[in-house]
Amino acid sequence: ADRKLVIQGGRLIDGTGRPPIENAVIVIRSGxxxxxxxxxxxxxxxxxxxxxxxxxxxxxxxxxxxxxLEDFHGELYLHLGITTCATIELYQDGPWTRAQKEGTDLGKIRGPRIWMSGRAIGGFSTGHDAFGSRTARDNIIVTTAEEVRRAVQRKKELGCEILKVNEFLSMDLVKVACDEAHRLGMPVAAHSWDVAGSSKAGVDAIEHIWSVGYSSIPYVPARRKLAEDRLGGVIDQELAGAYYQVENYDQVIGAMVDRRVAWTPTVAKWLRPLSPSAERFRERENQILNNPDADLPAAVRAVTENAYEKLLKRYTPAQLDQAKVGYEKANEFIRRFVRAGGILKEGSDPPRGMAALLMHQALMMDVEAGVSPMAAIQAATLNVAKTFKKDKDYGSVEPGKIADLSIVEGDPLQDIWMTQNVKMVVMDGKLVDIGFSKYKNPIPSFYSYQSLPLDLEISPLFLIEGSGPTTLRVRGQGGMWPFHRVMLNGKPLPTSFVSKDELKATVPPEAIPKAGTYVLTLKCEGEDFPESHRAHLIVGFKA
Structure with missing residues (x-):
């Protein structure tokens, strides 16, 4: 018989909402x-x-x-006591995440258990369909009921366990998607700007603060324009929240509560710089970012720090005040939702911060908004399992369930931030190493962690062999970042960030020793595979 593992002497918060058990004994056998x-x-x-x-x-x-999920997330999740990740893919439908899921299950990849959704299914927006918008790159576009059913069936065949629908899918097709997904045993998570309609259509969860916020605006054209402008970069999400209409919150909440639809706020990714706990957040972020054994890509530091720099340095006083209005309106919705008996679940929703840690930051912000620490813990455990129809095996510490534990120093019921102070993790009944080890995923991701412009324009287009050094302007739509590197024939050039549309690179004489056609691309520092399309630099003969 398998040897039993006993965890004893601690204070158990079992995830059910029942009072803690002091000096608890937990017996684990066969996982x-x-x-x-x-x-x-x-x-x-x-x-x-x-x-x-x-x-x-x-x-x-x-x-x-x-x-x-990204290829470097595994150790972050384990380090922070997160043993399962419900991952919503952004760019491709199944194979990479399926390989990660199977690799984790086999013990070949370090990381959390994975529940996968694949890309969302949805419809086209009438505006901002340029490259880089969600409607253009992130969805499986469907226009008929039969296409919806086929798309859902295909996801089931690929091993997806959750279906996600986007806000551009008409409500009649959302209902078709929900009916087919539920027939196949798949819960449905939704982006929406009509929460009442989505709830009536049968979704199991509404994702993000903006879904409920847009739905509070009764005039549909105004609601849709705000949503499309946010996607198209006309207005920041941090500023859009000021337009939510608090007087209509109860109607939106009632639609979800009546049908037991869960909600995931994910406010930390955008608004954590405005939290009273922002300094604690920064301290923990820097502990991880500065840990050489974590070995995170440069993009993680850039996007994590950008949240603070954007609100606290680049915003004008008027913009910052507007963001604060949206922050208070988000807190008000969270308060009312939980008070009304709503099912709160949480998620990290990277990359506008650090995967896994964003989850703990979200719980802290929920408590600051008025949620009890016990309810916040349930939002990260049993409520997620119930929403995704996995609570028979996951989400609470009860006999018969899979033995996953997060053991922390401190009392999260007194200070919810202690949920991230993880000292020990049990997964599938076994102790897991939660340290960082410069781990490299054996199946790297082939998509960029952050935006990477595909098509590039360079100036000048022509140089002479052995000349220089020359400053090269590199422009591209889709978002430049300080961690982007200009590559010439596969070798990095000294690169400096100019703006979100432009980089500068220095071409030294030794980089162009002889005439020829040179290939120029962009890559993200620390990422092996993601790369832009090619531009070409022509190098002529020296007279």
């Missing part, structure tokens, strides 16, 4: 919880492996309810 209770009430066999966690708090392994 599942066998018995749970107070010390002295649960027998412990003499041959069991016993781990004493006195003074610590034991919780279910956390579940990220809205992730976007």
């Amino acid at each position: 599942r919880f066998e018995a749970v209770g107070k010390r002295g009430e649960v027998p412990v066999s003499a041959d069991a492996e016993v781990i004493d966690v006195a003074g610590k708090t034991v919780m279910p392994g956390f579940i990220d309810g809205h992730g976007h």
